[in-house]
Amino acid sequence: MSNLLNQTGHRLDADQEKPRFLISDLCAYLESYLDSDQVREVYRAYLFGAEAHSGQHRKTGEPYIYHPVAVARILAEMRMDHNCLMAAILHDVIEDTPTAKEQLAGTFGVEIAELVDGVSKLSKIDFQSQAEAQAASLRKMLLAMTKDIRVIMIKLADRLHNMRTLGVMRPEKARRIARETLDIYAPIANRLGINSVRLELEDLGFAAYWPMRYRALRQAVSESRGQHKELVANVEAALLNRLEQEGMDGHVYGRQKHLYSIYRKMQEKNITFSDVVDVFAFRIIVDRLDTCYRVLGAIHNLYKPMPGRFKDYIAIPKANGYQSLHTVLFGPQGIPIEIQIRTEEMDRLSESGIAAHWMYKSGDSGGIAMSTRASDWLQNLLEMQQGVGDSVEFLEHVKVDLFPDEVYVFTPRGRILVLPKGATVVDFAYTVHTDVGNTCVAARVDRRLVPLRTRLRNGQTVEIINAENATPSPAWLNYVVTGKARANIRAFLKNLQGQVAVDLGRRLLERELKRFQISLDALGEEKIQQVLEEYRLESQDDLLAEIALGNRMPLLIARRLTGEDLATPVETAGTPGAESAGGLSIKGTEGMVVSFANCCRPIPGDPVMGVFNPGKGIVIHRHGCRNLGEFNKQGHNWIEAQWESDIEAEFATEIRVEAGNRRGVLGTVAATISEQGSNIENVTSQERDGLFSTLVFVITVKDRVHLAKIMRSLRVIPSVLKISRQSI
Template sequence: MARPAGVIGKAADEPAPPSDTQRRLDELVRLLEEYLEAEQLALVERAYQFSAAAHEGQRRRSGEPYITHPIAVARILAEMRLDSESIVAALLHDVIEDTAIAKEGVAERFGEQVAELVDGVSKLTAIDSKSKAEAQAESFRKMILAMTRDIRVILIKLADRLHNMRTIWIMPPHKRRQIARETLEIYAPIAQRLGMNALRNELEDLGFAALYPLRYRALKEKLARQRGRRGVILDTVCDQVRTRLEQVGVAGEVAGREKHLWSIYCKMLHKQLNFRDVFDVYGFRVVVSSIDDCYRVLGILHSLYKPRPGRIKDYIAIPKANGYQSLHTTLIGPHRIRLEAQIRTREMHAVAESGIAAHWLYKEVHDDGNKAQLRAREWVQHLLEMQRSAGNSQEFIESVKIDLVPDEIYVFTPKGDIIELPSNATPVDLAYAIHSDVGDCCVAAKVDHRLTSLRTPLQTGQVVEIVRGPFGRPNPVWLDFVVTAKARTAIRHALKRLKDEEALDLGRRMVERALAALSLEIEQLDQARIEQVVEGAGVGSFDELLKEVGLGRRVSWLVAQQLSGVTQGEAELEGRGESGEQIGHLTLRGNEGAVVSFGRCCRPIPGDPIVGFVSSGRGVVVHHQECKNIGVQRKRHENWVDVDWDEAIDAEFPTLISIDVVNERGALALLAHAIAEQGSSIEHVSIEERDGMIATVRFLILVRDRRHLAAVMRHLRAMAPVQRIVRKKDS
């Protein structure tokens, strides 16, 4: 195929030797000529000319013309056999960010799709009033959202990052470390998630060398010293495997492989091993033509060498999250050297090395796409759901980092469906993996038909049933143990929604009470007056104003005064008692949620005399009337809320009891059993030995009210080991 004329080609009779830029360009053209049509090559030529003109006079830190970078990025994509639009976007990927050319200018010359790709890769350059971390997070979020519209955005970005890592040594040390850390934490895991293992391995090793140069050099030297003897053994094993395959009539390609340095380093770090204790540095791969042959080869290898028990993994039947498929087995080879063998078909090998890029690179998987692409689309949609629920860009990027954890487990639902989860996932993670509604109303879990704590880590092969309840709701404690980004994001979103609903309900009740003191009801208020107050408060709606009251950011009687139109003097006469206390009243039902909290200093329970104070952001905080910590609040009458207990309250409240008990074997178990007998549960226990004979045990228990507490204490007081029991109103 003839090259297009112009700058992208070079005349045959040109006497001067080609420049470095021209040489790189020629290499790119030769690659593109192998699979692009003449019309597509002409488009690439126009893109090069446009990019070269836009970057004219710009140089990289190394002193090279800047255009060498877009050419290098385009070449990486050309090696993947990506389409012409991707190559064009690679050549143009920095023009919006680093030149005066706008997205519209790119769209006008090269089309909307190319413009969207270029814009998706470009960082946000002007973000007002934001820190550098926030700006980076916003740019990352922008790229991820562009990736949800066109997966090629991330391929261009990964190629961009790979070339930057190849040339990173020109950067100052602190900048090198920053870029390397970001590469290892975000871009290499994304490449792995998309199944692009060859690119991921190179990113990881380059990142390792830049972040920990001394460790990298030492490990590389040790590996080189070991390579000689073990390399000979590996060659012998490969020859024996080839011979056996020929004997049984299985056509397959056998090749040795070496674990890359970052992978070895991570294994040494996580398992606290010395290099000499890492036995699976070397291995080999067998590539065959069919899935049946994969399982035949597994049997052949096990007949040649003994397999290690528990080290056989079938990723063909259950592929990894990124679509990777292979059979893995660890064998005891000659001289008792452990060798990891991978067995896969040619199509699986294409997907394993190139992931989603295999769609463009290999024609045999072109027509229907590949499993890596299907998994990538699912993951991208999952990212889209996460960003919708994330509170801000930094929260989103942290969620993405969590979501990129590579280790997986596989559990079964009672119906036999397989659910893939990260290592150490809990039943709550599984509930949210099924559906956010399942997670929100999860109350318990059965693992292998036995009730299990929701914080219990799951293991591969377990059958897990999620128990849902009509009144189930997310618990903030779940955030301490869930590991999936989807669960974490969904819990935060649900808790925020619940808090908003609870704040609205509480705020309405408080304003209604305050209006009642002025002989008014909300329904009687003038709509124009409400709109005027809402506008003056700077909130979007009347509900938002009520939420502000419920969260303690506004005082209910002042809002009631504004809504009613009563003057300050009239409010003082009608809205407050002689001693200045707030007449507005709030009856606690026990279902107020996060917008009503109880002082941990005094832990009031139903039946106790209580006082309430409005605290900004926390809503109403309730204390025992005798609490020592409310002295300052007593002077702030405007923050008072008149509170009492509902007669039919149905909830449990924590309270602290202190027991002096004879220090004898089994005493703690007796006390715990006695508490349970009275229908109370223990939240926390602590023990302090006063002397050899007496110990003080403090129980934080849940009770319904003072009568229930009295019953528990009477029962405990009657026990022989108990010397003294008191309720503690300070913790």
């Protein structure tokens, strides 16, 4: 039977025309770059894998071992080392056969066993949902990748072959796998610079997830290519002719932009296919770096460049190490064409990415640079995972860092940092160092002071101003975009909330124990342990945090600890004001375990009480607030509170200003509030009729005295008719 060869070099059966991945073909290919001893080791791994998978078949009907051999062939085309190829052939034996990791280590060595284990899913752990299981397995794989990058190389090759054979899957499962490929694996391939793998994963994922859109777009591109076939040939000839006239050697390749990138551009810019201006692209490959810039000048003289569409990725490479000059020109008939200019080395690296570290080991500087950039990203992953809780949260942070739109900014010393599009000053600070981010208080962009939420643009120089005692703010989470920044801020706030909760819980419990004439320290360890076991808590700190968060009532815990019955002591007869000297003292710095009710917006000077809200801690209300309901009748659900005498924090409150409906009245009122040292958080306007309107301001004040000062200053404005504070 005759055999054919497809574009990927796989042998095709002439009758069935589908790839066959034979170990003999793989070994013959490996002999082109591996030693004979190494090829024999790969064959030994094949024999072990074939025996382990004996009797297993894929949904295509083929013996299962075809899949691992196909994965190894993909990696061989990247010229990966023999240990990586052996691990690829064995990558499913731990997960899908009785083979243990220890057995692999004894037969093939610890290195290969670790690689195989890194790719294996966490299948022996029970998870609450499919999403959690998926996230945990991906987290395990990504962390294994930080120790050995070959883990992700094997996983990408595994996913690529699975995508090539996705047609046999049920439609819903095929769509789930395609979505995961587009969300995770294609972006990882892009982040590691492996362009050839990324493009195929994206197009296969696109075809499986949106099959009708894929077919329609493919048809549109095919028709467009047919209409412009002569134009493409003419542009190629014109570019080559100009290179010859300038005495420069180079190769010109006309190519069609791949379908998924066209689709994404249509989605992001909300445009139709006819509005996509650069469907056709040309790549010019030259011998030396300086020739790239000479070619750029020559083609700009041939066709007019489109303003604002030139990018120099040679001087400032992408985060994954990609280098090239990009420009868009007005071609024949005014049709825009994209031109990429690069050296042969840059072209190889753009296709191979991190794989260049293995493909070109002869001191290739580009491959080393790619490896360094990948290592930096992996280090960020390590830092990120230390500050997050569950695997789903970690995966969300990773996704943020995987998408490629970038901004290039400079440190004061001229170092270039690459950030995602939309990154802020805080993102920059965390990219420099975690400690720089945690303690940043202000920044200068191009020597001008700017707010921390300022979004950065290409070419700006950013200087961070730090304060030793500064800490991250919860508000930062509203505008940071990098996974590292988000993970570190959340980690800090979780630790802060935990410590604040423990301290507050201790104060609340000590207050109740005082009524039983005993302190927490005086209680025996045995009594505390009994209560911990009863509530299934691990430590005393956990119990105190539960009290502060409102999940456990301090009075009930005090009774359990003291062994008292449920009869309420005289001092705790739920009357507001009882035992007020032992009430909760509010400083305004308790963090998230003490919050202030939006219904009445209490401020220092108001008589207040606290209500336990499970999961949220204590919510402070003004006395008489209509939303307190029956809490006054439930002594164990509320706590008397009072303000500290030296509070420096600011608190939000609401005022209503009724004014004549005249031009400029809102600006006058706002300016007056600002002059009194208050910040306006929100304002709404309600027009009662054509003559009068009601302005509702949410402002920050220090206390009742500060509020009274603001209200007095507003009363003297001629247009203001009435001022009142939010009612309770």
